[in-house]
Amino acid sequence: MQICSVSVEGFRCLENVAGIPVLSQTVLTGQNEGGKTALLDALNFLLHGTALSEHDLTYIGTGDIRELAGDAVTPQARVPQTVVTGGFALNAEEQLRLGLPEEVRIRRRFRPEAGTFLEIRRRVCQNPELRDLAAVKLAGLKELAAAHRVEPVGQANARNSWEQPLRELAQEMEQVDAWVPADSEVTAALPTMVYFRGDAVQAPEAVIQSLLNSRLREYTRADEVAKRVTDLEDYLAESLKEDIDSIRSHIAQRCTLPSVELAPQVQVRPALVGVELNVMDSQGRRFPLASAGTGRSRRISLALWESSNELLGQHDATQAPESDVVFVYDEPDTHLDYSHQRRIMALIQLQSSRPNARVIVATHSLNLIDGVDISSVVHLRTHEGQVRAEVLREDGADKDVRRHLSTIATTLGFRNSVLLHERFFVAVEGVSETSAFPILFRKHAGFPIQSAGVCLWSGGSNEGALRFARFLKDHGRDVAFVVDKDSRTNQKRVFRDDKLKEHGFDLNKECFYLGSPNELEDLFTDDDWAETANALWQPNTERGPWQPEEIKALRVGKFSSQLLDLFKGGSPEGPKNKEDLMVGIAAHLPKDRIPAALTAVFDALVSRAQNAGPHLW
Known part of the structure; x- marks a missing residue:
């Protein structure tokens, strides 16, 4: 019997956390005292029945609290309970032996005045009296038989003579789904x-x-x-x-x-x-x-x-x-150096490779968090006094994005820790911007762009990047685009206006446009380009230094391409691509010569980042 999910109600800081997946590898992250250890202890209570006390219960609010009375829900004053429910998958042999379907739900409840109960959700007779006949004494079986006008099938003093016809009667009656006590075989089959x-x-x-x-x-x-x-x-x-x-x-x-x-x-x-x-x-x-x-x-x-x-x-x-076995590690990286953390990562990989094993790790280590697939990470966050679980699911909208999320995130260079903790994601069109913007931003602002809470990433011509941006937005992350003006209508560009609007982005609030008139390279003056080229890419001796007039003549066509051809063809040390071109001018120009249009975008991004997240997914 393999556990697939766990839900917790009324246990310490976990008032109501539902549907947390338990995969071959599951990494729990979150702030200190955010519920990671509580979740692991709740799982231990479910599988092993570890003793709880009143100190483990969650007292909610100041009014009444729900209390389960059988299958009914009745209001009671200040009588909490702990309920930990697991979703389990059974193999073919277990289904046959236990008479259960492939997927079942099992829960363990604790109430101070009543004790602990292990229960399973299954199809049973609608009449509660006929559900757990194995626990009824012989005298009780005779009373039930008399009440339902059932005759024994053998000797009157033999238990089975009364239990068998009562079981047959129970099967003939209407069946319902209900929580009933789990028998010893089910208990023994737990992981x-x-x-x-x-x-x-x-x-x-x-x-x-x-x-x-x-x-x-x-x-x-x-x-x-x-x-x-x-x-x-x-x-x-x-x-x-x-x-x-x-x-x-x-x-x-x-x-x-x-x-x-x-x-x-x-x-x-x-x-x-x-x-x-x-x-x-x-x-x-x-x-x-x-x-x-x-x-x-x-x-x-x-x-x-x-x-x-x-x-x-x-x-x-x-x-x-x-x-089946569940290996649980509560902050195994504590006091361990990086090499020993790598050993822990290798151990997790080895244990999770066993078909009958699950591994759950609660950690703050970015090495461990980034060492697994993003879909294996469960982020616990305290929000308005309650612990919530942020987890990627395969249900709801954008199924295709979720299905390919980890592939896209890897392609775009995202680490799990970035996706979990960054507040503001800014998409640009290519590596030229992702290489040059951090240099120019630091000169302008005096601190790195990452410390401003801005996560910069290159979308390029990847259609998946646009869908990924939509996914981030749908899950509470703030997203913006910095786009060349000539990209707005260019059918070859992914970040054009019709595509952005199709994916639900506001062109006025979530998009910043650069170019004078068309693209980022336009913003820098002829003098800026000539001075940078002469300083970084020594021109051929026969042609002499580059002049601003040469640069100005290129602005009638595709400026960035003609600029690259000029410098690349005029010097053996010239830039090899547009990325080299932009990194060169970004590194060479002093702060006071950074184009005002660009610094205005930087300031707007900082303002957006200050008001962004972190939000619940």
Whole structure:
């Protein structure tokens, strides 16, 4: 049984976070105390039933809070609960064995006054009395049979004689989807979760205990071991018989009851309660790891993480099928240098390559965030006091953009960390602008364009870039375009007016136009170009220095192309392309000679960036 998604209600800072995907690799990012560890602990509660307390509950607002009473929703005053729901995928063998469809939802609930409940959403009889017959005592089965006029099919004192016809009746009645208690088989089929906490680098014993407990659960699921455990449970239940008889007699006597039934339910679940880890020094002296220093503890913890894939991947064909496992890392990069972070990245790749494994990593490390596909990143952000999850989905509009998002983002040079954290995205037409604008902007403003919150990117002639810009806008990112004036009607250009309007962009508010009259290169004077060319690209000796009059004569045609041909053909050191041309003049010109039309665009971009995001996707 493989987990595919998780939703959390009423757990710590997670008031209501729904539909978070759990992929082969999932990276959780977000601000400090933004819910990353809470989400991992909620997942641990769902899969392993870890104990919760009232301190883990979310108290919402000052009024009433919903309380689930069976399947009904009733208002109650200040009675919260925690509900963690997972979406799971079952393989063919599990579907047959458990009698469940390919996809199911399972949840675990906690209420202080009632305890913890594991439930599954499935098709059941509309009558609640006939849903969980296995948990009903023999006397209760007889009462149900009498109420529904059902006769036993065998001996009157045999449980199955009453349970079988009641089951057949339940199947004949109307079926509904409802949350019902999950049986022991469903519980045993849940994935194993191996939790590597951030503080585990200081406590390798905790890592070892988590790993060995996972293996212990694997061994317990084997048919032979499961039979031994069942026999032990039956033996212990039988051992309590005399004590039960004494209690029943005492209750019947004191309460004047004709009969009292008391059936013990004994459950044996092997668990590793502790691990003692000792090491030896070079002289052979033995001492606890706790006194060996944090440096050694960190190295041992990292080695244990790396060994977990091999340890949990061991499988004996004679045992039960290998169960699914979820590897969870809470800030594994803490106190690790870059080389060790690379080892963590390699470990994540290795573990996630297993068909029955999922890996979830909560981190602030840009190296880890940028090391996975953007579609694998879940960004948790606190907005108006509530934690929200920003995640790319395949539903809704622009499916094609979402499907190819990571390919387009890679083509455009975006890192995951940029997409998650930048506030203002400015699209230009080519590499000439992306190379020259940062140089000119820094001269004008006195600081880098990135520090102004402006993410500059080249759209070129890539149609996907325009759709990507629309995707960013649809998900709360501010987007603008800086376009040559001659591009507005040029059918060869992607950022022309009709295309921009077709994708929903406002030409007056989201587009800035450059050119005097046509393109960026026009803005610089004849003197600027002649002086730059003579300083950077020494002309052939036979022709002499370039003169402003030569530049002026080129402005009647496609200025940038003719300018490039002039300098490229007139000097062996001339610019090779338009990018070299623009970088040359951007680097050479002093601040006071940057065209006013260009500095006005820069100032407008800074103003837009100051008022932009960050917004929720």
